[in-house]
Amino acid sequence: MELNRVYLDNAATTPVKPEILDSMLDFYKEGYGNPSSIHSFGREVKSHIDIARENVANLLNASAKEIYFTGGGSEADNWAIKGIALRYMNQDKHIITTEIEHHAVLDTCKYLEKNHGFKVTYLKIKENGIIDIEEFKSAITKDTILTSIMFANNEIGTIQPIKEIGAICRENNIVFHTDAVQAVGNVHIDVKDMNIDMLSLSGHKIYAPKGVGALYIRNGIRLDNLIHGGGQERKKRAGTENVAGIVALGKACEIANKGLDEHISKLTALRDDLISRIQAVIPHTIVTGDLEKRLPSIASFCFKFIEGEALLLSLDLVGIAGSSGSACTSGSLDPSHVLMALGLTHEVAHGSLRLSLSDFTTKEEIDYVVEKLPPIVERLRNMSPLYEDFLKGEK
Structure with a gap:
């Protein structure tokens, strides 16, 4: 079986769906009015932003007035954390997060520690990638103002007990933010039922373009602005709106909402088939993350005795695009902070591979990966x- 190209790096970014691209085009050609203008050109464009806001809200079971558009998930994370932090600058302040957050959260927390005197607790995770709820409870102090724990991890796909975390935060009067960039559009999310106060999402993870995202802020949660200089987004986020991007994000959320059950069912079947077959044909393979509480879109592995960078390059030569949890691809010799938090050794963590699926992924593509991956790992x-020493030890 030969395929030209197989794209299994959808956790990094998804392709834009044709119907979502179509929804954008009019706003580059004819719908070019500034939504802040009071004339008909502006009013017409604003009405489409309002529709997009409703679509995002519906996907989360939120109110449209609780949705604020941003330039992406990283901006939404920064705004959520810094926005709450700024309101407590002159008080004792403590934040709880985890060791496996996206760097948009981790680096923001480290910035607040270094530059503004915040205390931050970085919760450890268990071997399956999930926090210990009792450790979380023990980390809470009278000064805890914010908890920021991701909904699902971008490398291993593990889903945290969000509803339980949210309930504990609500009981202790702590604002709860979750980075749901990977989870939105891949699992059912109900911000009300799950006790979520703030939630970050990004368009390019759900078949919309890059450069647009949103932050859900529960009604009653007050946080300072991150960007000043205009009255857009109900005076909370300055800057002329990225209308085409916002319309696309709204369309993506509308599509996701209508087809979520089918999406979950299809990707779960493909993911489980991929995981089970790779485990069966490649010895010394570790599946990272919880086998049950994980996103339907992510299959993640560590193959002992190899380097992830060489694996990625070899896969690319046969037309397969994946990613590695190892940061070696960005010039660092250090393995992924997520994989190290799982308790893996440096040597094992360096042999990581994340294959992430989408609505476009086919059974034939999974078959192709299962055909091509084993001989690459063996070579x-x-x-x-390391493998040579291992074989000598076996003898």
Whole structure:
């Protein structure tokens, strides 16, 4: 079986669906009015932003007035955390997060620690990638103002007990933010039922373009602005709106909402088939993350005795695009902070591979990966001194 290209890096970014692209085009050609203008050109454009806001809200079971558009997920994370932090600058202040957050959360927390005197607790995770609820409860102090724990991890796909975390925060009068960039459009989310106060999402993870996202802020939660200089987004986020991007994000959320059950069912079946078959044909394989409480879109592995960078390059040569939890691809010798938090050794963590699926993924593509991956792993292992030492030890 030969395929030209197989894209399994959808956790990094998804392609834009044709119907979502179509929804954008009019706002580059004819719907070019500024939504802040009071004339008909502006009013017409604003009405489409209002529709998009409703679509995002419906996907989360939120109110439209609780949705604020941003330039992406990282901006939404920064706004949520810094916005709450700024309101407590002159008080004792404590934030709880985890060791496996996206760097948009981790680096923001470290910034607040270094520059503004905040205390931050970074919760450890268990071997399955999930926090210990009792440790979370123990971390809460009288000074805790904010908890920021991601809904689902971007590398291993593990889903945290969000509803339980939210309930504990609500009981202790702590604002609860979740980075749901990977989860939105891949699992059912109800911000009311799950006791979520703020939630970040990004368009390019759900078949919309890059450069647009949103922050859900529960009615009654007060936080300072991150961007000043205009009255857009009900005076909370300055800057002329990215109308085409916002319309696309709204359309993506509308599509996701209508087809979510089918999406989950299809991707779960493909993911489980991929995981089970790879485990069966490649020895010394570790599946990272919880096998049950994980996104339907992410299959993540560590293959002992190989380097993730060499694996990615080899897969690319046969037309397969994946990603590695190892940061070696960005020039660092350190393995992924997420994989290290799982308790893996440096050597094992360096042999990571994340394959992330989408609505466009087919059974034939899974078959192709299962055909091409084993000989690549075997070839790389045969070049590895670590594997050679392992074989000598077995003898």
